[in-house]
Amino acid sequence: MAYKFSHPQSWPDFFTDLVMACNLVIGRMEKAYDQFARQREHWLRALLQEKSLQQLTPDGYRLGLPIEQGQLWVIAWSTQTTPAIPLARKRMLTEGTVLEHLKSPLLFFGEDIGVILLDEHAQQQPPAKLRDALLKLCAPHPLWIVYGVRYHSLNELKMTLSYAIALAQKARREARNEYLLDMQAPGLESLLENPRLTEDLRNFATRLFAPLLEHDTTKSTHLTETFVLAQTLGSAQMVADQLTVHVNTVRYRLHKVEELLGIEHASPKERTAWALAAFVWQHFHLLEQTPPKQSSFLHDQGE
Known part of the structure; x- marks a missing residue:
């Protein structure tokens, strides 16, 4: 026998209030998630701004970031805009797409650079598949993905992050036709981009x-x-x-x-x-x- 739910007789606006309460809870959850994402993004900026690694280490653990070892991807979007979708909406859709394909959050570094930190043992996903999915959101403008970067310490993450971002920005600046950039690929460019050899x-x-x-x-x-x-x-x-x-x-x-x-x-x-x-x-x-x-x-x- 199906149970039929009815509101209390003494509470005529029960369903209206219930919907409002649910929306309030969802709004607070979204706000908390947004604040957590901001904290992660601020942590990335602090890492590149010569902040103390000793100070950043506990913060990285608290934020659930793979700081000891992992994989690093960087995405660079075109500097041109696509007004068809509101920017806030586009950001949310982009985050959802990355989360769906890589099971890791997308951290924004500025307005047109995205950083993804993957666990060392995360299953490697084809970057072309992610790029195709993201292009549906920003077409007809291109985007570039730097991948194949692995790090084994917080200091290595700092170095590789700096150079991966620089490589992505350079590819965008030069409007390269090569949209997927593997930092582990052989060649002079990979030698120059290797942060371990910089000095x-x-x-x-x-x-x-x-x-x-x-x-x-x-x-x-x-x-x-x-x-x-x-x-x-x-x-x-x-x-x-x-x-x-x-x-x-x-x-x-x-x-x-x-x-x-x-x-x-x-x-x-x-x-x-x-x-x-x-x-x-x-x-x-x-x-x-x-x-x-x-x-x-x-x-x-x-x-």
Whole structure:
């Protein structure tokens, strides 16, 4: 026999009040979840702002983040907006999509960068599948996903997070046609993006270019920049076009570089080292000199 529920006779507005109470509870739950998400996002910012790792460790545990080891994904949205869906609604849909596919929350870093921290033993999901799902929300504008990043300490997380964000921003800035960026893939780019090698690569390039850097400092010349461009672009004319100077000026500078570095009598091994140093120098100085763009794809409320 089915039970028929009826409101108390002495409470004529029972169902109306019940609905209002349920909405109130749901609203408070959503507010609590939103505050918890904000705390996680603020923790990420503090991690990149040179805050004490000793202080951040207990906060990371309290927030339920995999801080000791895990996988890191970074998503960069286009800086163009799609007005079809309200921004707050789009943020909620995006969070739900990531949660459905990766079973981990999406943490927003600014308005157009998303960070996902996965447990070390989480089942690896195809990034293309997630990207296809997210494109349904932001089409026709593209998005880029950096994945394949693993860390085994809070300090490693800090380094990998910084470079994964920089790589995602760079891909967006250059409007790359490669939308899925695997940081573990072989190649020069993955070597340059490896945060464990950052300090060694910087020191390597600085040592090799020491004579040029000293000459540039004392004589106010541009030998380092000219040599780096010559190595990475491949011709004096292309360097001249890049620097908006006459090609003979470039040739004169390169002749001076040969004198300072002794390139004329260099071995193939030394020439290879200079070429690598040039790509290293260009990579890091480009990251330092190009500020990240701001956008309004996702509105980070409360900031």
